[in-house]
Amino acid sequence: MQYTYYPGCTSETTAYEFGRSTEAACKALDIELIELKDWNCCGATSAHSMSLQLNYELSARTVGLAQEARLDMAVACPGCYQRVLNSDHRLRSDEAFRREMEQVLGFEYNGQGRIRHLLDILTNDVSLETVRQKTVKPLKGLKPVAYYGCVLVRPPSLTGWDDPEHPALMDGVLEALGAEVTAWSHKVDCCGASLTLNRSDIVKTLSNQLVDHALEAGANCLVTVCGMCHINLDARQAGQNLPVFYLTELMGLAFGAPAKDVAKWMKKHVVDGRPLLKSLELL
Amino acid sequence: MEAMTATMTTPAPISVADPTFAWTIQARSHEPVMRCFYCQKCSIGCPTAFAMDYQPAQVLKMVQLGQKGALLKSRAIWLCIGCETCGTRCPNDIRINNVMDVLKEIALEEGATPAEKTVYALHRSFLNSIKRFGRLHELTMLAEYILHVPQKLPAEIGIGWALFVRGKVLHLWSAIKERGAVRKLFDRAGL
Numbered sequence: 001m002q003y004t005y006y007p008g009c010t011s012e013t014t015a016y017e018f019g020r021s022t023e024a025a026c027k028a029l030d031i032e033l034i035e036l037k038d039w040n041c042c043g044a045t046s047a048h049s050m051s052l053q054l055n056y057e058l059s060a061r062t063v064g065l066a067q068e069a070r071l072d073m074a075v076a077c078p079g080c081y082q083r084v085l086n087s088d089h090r091l092r093s094d095e096a097f098r099r100e101m102e103q104v105l106g107f108e109y110n111g112q113g114r115i116r117h118l119l120d121i122l123t124n125d126v127s128l129e130t131v132r133q134k135t136v137k138p139l140k141g142l143k144p145v146a147y148y149g150c151v152l153v154r155p156p157s158l159t160g161w162d163d164p165e166h167p168a169l170m171d172g173v174l175e176a177l178g179a180e181v182t183a184w185s186h187k188v189d190c191c192g193a194s195l196t197l198n199r200s201d202i203v204k205t206l207s208n209q210l211v212d213h214a215l216e217a218g219a220n221c222l223v224t225v226c227g228m229c230h231i232n233l234d235a236r237q238a239g240q241n242l243p244v245f246y247l248t249e250l251m252g253l254a255f256g257a258p259a260k261d262v263a264k265w266m267k268k269h270v271v272d273g274r275p276l277l278k279s280l281e282l283l
Numbered sequence: 284m285e286a287m288t289a290t291m292t293t294p295a296p297i298s299v300a301d302p303t304f305a306w307t308i309q310a311r312s313h314e315p316v317m318r319c320f321y322c323q324k325c326s327i328g329c330p331t332a333f334a335m336d337y338q339p340a341q342v343l344k345m346v347q348l349g350q351k352g353a354l355l356k357s358r359a360i361w362l363c364i365g366c367e368t369c370g371t372r373c374p375n376d377i378r379i380n381n382v383m384d385v386l387k388e389i390a391l392e393e394g395a396t397p398a399e400k401t402v403y404a405l406h407r408s409f410l411n412s413i414k415r416f417g418r419l420h421e422l423t424m425l426a427e428y429i430l431h432v433p434q435k436l437p438a439e440i441g442i443g444w445a446l447f448v449r450g451k452v453l454h455l456w457s458a459i460k461e462r463g464a465v466r467k468l469f470d471r472a473g474l
Contacts, residue, residue, distance in 0.1 A: 009419035014451045038459045040417040045365055046409035050391065052312075052384050054472035058413070061464060082367075104471070105464060150330075150366035155378060164371045190330040190366040197428065197439055198401035199362070202334050235442050268449050 001125060003074035004066045004113065005033035006084060008227075009041050010077065015227030017265035018246045022076045022118065024261060025251035028134055029126050033074060036065045042083035045194035057101065059087030063115075064107030076118045076248070078152035078226045085115045085158050117152065118248075119225060120161040123169045131176040136256040138178025141280040144245070145182045145219040146170040147210065149229045150190040164188070170247060174223060177254040184217040186210055191232040200236070207232040211240045220276060223247050235270040243273030253282060301349030308346050312385040318375035319343040325369035325379050335359040336398075339369050339379050346382065355390040359383070361399035404431040414469045417459030421452045 011019030026033050039062055048055035062084050066073050075081040091098045091109050098109050122131065148167050156164040165188060171181045191210060192203030211233060214222045221243040224230050234244040249265050262283065266274050277283040309316050319340070326338035337345065337359045345354050354360065363383035370378035390397065397403035408427040412420050425443065429436050446452050459465070 012457065013421050013454050014446060016451060038417075038461055040459055040461075040465050041413045041419050043413060044409065044419075046406040047413075048365060048384050049361075049387055049406050050410060051388060051472040051474055052381065054410075054468060054474060057468045057471065058465070061468070104467065150364075150368060154367035154371050156371060188368070190364060190368065192330070193364045193366065194405070195331070195362070195364055195402065197425075197442075198405045198432075198435070199334070199399070200438060200442075202331055202362070205333075206330055231442075231446070235445055268451065270445050270449070 001030060002032045002034060002071055003116070003121070004069050004071050005035045006039055006062055006066075006073055006075045006080060007035060008075070008077040008080040010227040014231060015077070015246075017249060017268040018076065018225075018227055018230070020261070021246055021248035021252045021257075021265050024257050025248045025255065026074075026118075028252070028255035028257070029122075029130065031074070031121070031126065034069065034071070036062065036073075039065060042080045044079050044083065048083070055083060056087045056090055056097070057104075059084045060091060060097075060101040061105050063088050063091055064101070064105050064109070066113055067107055067110055070110065070112040072113045072116045072121075074116055074118055074121055076225065078117070078149055079228060081115065081117045082151045082154075088115045089158055117159075117161075119152070119169045119173065122173055124161065128172050128176040131173060131251075135177050135254045137254050137282060139174075139250060139254055139280075139282060140178055140180075142179040142250070142276075142282070143182050143218065143220045144174055144179050144223040144250075145184045145214045145217055146174060146187060147214075147222050147224045147229065147233070148187045149224060149226045150188055150193065152225065153188065170223065170225065173247065174250070177250060179250070182214075182217050182219040184213060184219070186213045191229045193228050193232070196228070196232055196236075203232050204236050204238070207236045208238050208240070211237055211242050214242060215240060221245055221273065223250065237271060241271055243271050243276050244269065245273055253277070259283065299347075299349045301351050304349040304351045305347050307389075308382060308385055311388070312381040314377050314379070314381050315375065316343060316346050316377060316382060319347065319377060320375070322374060324372045324374070328368045328372055329363075330366060330368065331362045331364060335362050339363075339383075342386075343377070343379065343382065346386075351389075354386055355393060355395040356398055358398040360386040360390065361397055361402040401432050401435055404428055407431070410469075410474060414466060414474070415458075415462075416456045417462045417465045418457060420454075420456035422454065423456065425452070
């Protein structure tokens with residue numbers, strides 16, 4: 001299975017372990033990720049906060065880079081995914097915008113590749129059956145709550161592959177990995193996202209509520225697919241000590257990634273998840 | 284019923300401060316703001332409403348009534364994080380985050396001082412980093428941000444340190460080759 005791949009800026013820095021484990025998990029599933037050449041930042045919250053047009057145009061360049069390959073584009077970061085998805089939708093539906101972008105950025109839009117999130121690819125292209133078969137170390141005893149964050153499955157008119165209020169696909173993947181998924185009602189409640197450094201009071205309130213809800217539900221860890229959510233939930237805890245994993249880290253672990261690779265990812269977290277994994281004999 | 288009628292005063296006629304404002308917002312955001320019938324689902328679901336001066340439904344109502352001055356000076360427009368909860372739940376399909384974004388744009392165009400200075404400072408530093416390198420470089424972005432709002436340093440040094448010791452922010456920038464193309468987009472946006 002081949003996809004073009006848009007890693008996003010944080011995959012090399014604050015979400016380093018997300019980037020590396022995404023690559024490892026995809027390799028184990030025979031997903032070939034072809035990184036877009038010379039990709040640029042999507043602008044994240046800051047671009048659309050200062051200029052809606054700049055936000056569309058930055059991601060139009062990304063979409064342009066992928067046209068020649070005529071493959072679906074895999075994106076792991078929900079922020080990048082939403083920005084690029086919005087821009088691709090506009091390129092598809094607004095002819096004047098498409099023509100202008102083709103001229104300004106020098107590409108030809110054919111729209112043959114769609115913008116896809118990893119979770120959608122895992123469930124609908126790879127299949128949970130394959131995930132189950134590739135699992136050599138079932139995550140027995142791990143009781144995660146699946147946290148999707150706010151923008152991964154929204155707006156539903158553009159995403160369309162999961163329920164926008166109570167999504168289920170990550171729960172499915174975790175179950176296929178052998179984890180005992182814990183039910184909870186806060187899968188898409190926002191963590192405070194980009195207010196992390198400028199209004200950290202708000203972020204602490206929202207993120208700590210989520211961590212508390214996870215503990216109330218009886219979870220022993222929280223699983224996310226977002227670098228921004230990970231920082232807010234992992235590094236802003238008020239002593240709850242709840243490990244926060246990336247889904248891809250757990251996939252790597254279950255698919256039998258070398259222990260030293262897993263350790264390299266896990267040591268990046270503020271709340272160390274290794275004692276929990278060791279107590280369950282998963283590490 | 285009779286008692287109720289007796290205590291009711293004659294309501295003042297609704298005055299629309301700037302009748303063109305709602306249409307401007309509608310045209311720029313592509314969102315049908317006039318459809319809002321004030322069910323308030325957006326206000327109830329908004330994660331940051333507790334910190335806002337006007338709730339999302341109030342913002343829409345103020346747009347309808349042309350209360351431009353108050354909106355451009357509001358905290359609410361800067362505290363919207365674009366989580367899309369409101370737009371997902373709106374029975375009239377108004378993606379309110381797009382409305383909030385257009386309000387911020389107009390505030391900046393018209394020189395209104397952003398009510399949330401630190402939020403604005405972070406966006407500015409973030410975008411400058413992309414303009415410079417084509418991608419985000421966290422260390423220089425953070426340095427620029429702190430230069431603008433040094434008062435935030437004591438509160439954020441802890442998390443900065445926690446990420447620093449884990450090797451998460453100490454990286455060289457990876458500038459893209461076609462920085463010119465990205466700069467061109469910034470020039471087009473006047474940023």
